[in-house]
Amino acid sequence: MNDSTTTSSTKSSTIPRTSRPGGLVARYRVDHKNPINHFLHVGVGWPMATVSVVLLPFRPLWSLVLLASAYAIMFFGHFVFERNIPTVLKEPATPFVIALSVIRNLWSGLVRLATPGRAR
DSSP states (O other): OOHHHHHHHHHHHHSOOOSSHHHHHHHHHHHOOSHHHHHIIIIIIHHHHHHHHHHTTTOHHHHHHHHHHHHHHHHHIIIIIIOSOOHHHHOTTHHHHHHHHHHHHHHHHHHHHHSTTOOO
16 A cells, blocks of 8 residues: 555545534545635635625526636636545535535624623
């Protein structure tokens, strides 16, 4: 067995495949360690995907092109910088779980800010 086989089997055994939200978030973090890939996702791809959803009722074709471009940029980050398979191809529910996790964290932060007298 060579080192790459050992490393990949060790990495996959560290974070088990699971449909539970915590497991998907953990797998996402393992698959997105390169800072350039992280920027391509958080700074470029996800904002483009968000805009495409907003545009959908008004400009469906633009929305489709924007969404496809966003995923192309994020896939590029995986293949070039991470050198791994995009998480969405391994666990198709991941984008929804990550979005839900972000929304929950934002909501809990807003509630903490809006609650007077609560320790921060």
